[in-house]
Amino acid sequence: MATTRIIALFNQSGGVAKTTLTQNIGYHLAQKKKTRVLVVDMDPQGSLTTFMGLEPDELDISVYDAIVNSKPLPVYPEAINGVWLVPADINLAAAELQLSGAISREYRLRNALAPVLDDYDFILIDCPPSLGLLSIISLTAATHLLVPIQCQFKSFKGTELLLSTVAQVRQHTNPNLQFAGFVPTMYDGRTAQESRTVKAVQSQLSSIATVFPPVTKSIAFADASERRVPLSLFDKNHPAITILKQIARDLEKL
Ligand SMILES: Nc1ncnc2c1ncn2[C@@H]1O[C@H](COP(=O)(O)OP(=O)(O)O)[C@@H](O)[C@H]1O
Numbered sequence: 001m002a003t004t005r006i007i008a009l010f011n012q013s014g015g016v017a018k019t020t021l022t023q024n025i026g027y028h029l030a031q032k033k034k035t036r037v038l039v040v041d042m043d044p045q046g047s048l049t050t051f052m053g054l055e056p057d058e059l060d061i062s063v064y065d066a067i068v069n070s071k072p073l074p075v076y077p078e079a080i081n082g083v084w085l086v087p088a089d090i091n092l093a094a095a096e097l098q099l100s101g102a103i104s105r106e107y108r109l110r111n112a113l114a115p116v117l118d119d120y121d122f123i124l125i126d127c128p129p130s131l132g133l134l135s136i137i138s139l140t141a142a143t144h145l146l147v148p149i150q151c152q153f154k155s156f157k158g159t160e161l162l163l164s165t166v167a168q169v170r171q172h173t174n175p176n177l178q179f180a181g182f183v184p185t186m187y188d189g190r191t192a193q194e195s196r197t198v199k200a201v202q203s204q205l206s207s208i209a210t211v212f213p214p215v216t217k218s219i220a221f222a223d224a225s226e227r228r229v230p231l232s233l234f235d236k237n238h239p240a241i242t243i244l245k246q247i248a249r250d251l252e253k254l
């Protein structure tokens, strides 16, 4: 059996579509028969948990228990549209402080995932929008990184900081961490500036990893998450689905 690919969706900026891509790529990976997919919500805001139709405040399980109290990984008892979920809740916001003196705290998620690796082909980790401990914990647990980049010059600048964080994680806690690729998101092809940014992303980052075709800006993403479903179940003919499927297919080859 192939080893489990653990893919962290990481970018320290908020609103770049990490959670949206985690949900949608998770869904497309799980469409393949026999491919078992787990998504892990590592954001105290619990957006992934919400996008998947659950209310973080009403659940009695949270990834917090695994991270802070070293309990077994709390997987929600039913698959949601074929995808298994480890939910998060606001308690996770206190984890960084509570773990401040803990030994090997960077390894908390890696250790929590170890006993379930045989159960899944893919584990996608939805990182919080920060460079703090929860992101470091996520990157330490991952085999690969998928980086959404918003097609604006400002967010492109943040990539340097992102790359230096990845370099530090490789140096200290996870030498084998690899890039699965970059995904330009919320692309509005009508503005010349955005198409320039996409070209810049492609020319500067393609030496590091695959730069996928951009995911276009579309209100349908917000509509789908409001309905608590992946885009494909909201509008099965939406043009962005081709790219989501392409990313999923590429991840299968990792
Ligand atoms: N391609 C897109 N076009 C338009 N809106 C999008 C797109 N992708 C995501 N969104 C919306 O943008 C908001 C932020 O996305 P989200 O996935 O939560 O980002 P992050 O997890 O990086 O903070 C959400 O409301 C989401 O529905």
Ligand SMILES: [Mg+2]
Residues within 6 Å of the ligand: 018, 019, 020, 043, 047, 048, 126, 127
């Ligand atoms: Mg998010």
